[in-house]
Amino acid sequence: MKDLFYDKDKERGKEKTLLKLVEEIGELSEAVLLEDIDKISEEITDVIAWTASIANLLEIDIEKVFFKKYADSCPKCNNNPCSCNLI
Ligand SMILES: [Zn+2]
Numbered sequence: 155m156k157d158l159f160y161d162k163d164k165e166r167g168k169e170k171t172l173l174k175l176v177e178e179i180g181e182l183s184e185a186v187l188l189e190d191i192d193k194i195s196e197e198i199t200d201v202i203a204w205t206a207s208i209a210n211l212l213e214i215d216i217e218k219v220f221f222k223k224y225a226d227s228c229p230k231c232n233n234n235p236c237s238c239n240l241i
Contacts, residue, residue: 155206163207171211175204 163171182197209216223229228236 155203156210159203159207160210163211168208168211171204171207175201175208178204 166174178197178200182194182201185193185197206216209219227234228238230236231238
């Protein structure tokens with residue numbers, strides 16, 4: 155993602171990139187409510203891509219921080235699978 159988009163992301167800036175992520179989350183929300191699995195798949199991909207763009211702009215290693223928090227167990231209950239109560 156960094157190779158593909160970093161230069162454009164840097165030019166756009168983190169605030170406008172964040173707005174793009176929020177826009178994509180809205181589109182994902184609509185797709186989920188419509189139960190359109192093809193659209194949901196597309197929007198999940200876009201949400202991940204824009205999240206990666208923000209991480210790249212802030213020099214955050216998304217893979218490192220993700221696996222640090224979620225590699226082996228739930229960060230709240232420390233169980234795998236998670237045994238937290240549903241919200
Ligand atoms: Zn849990």
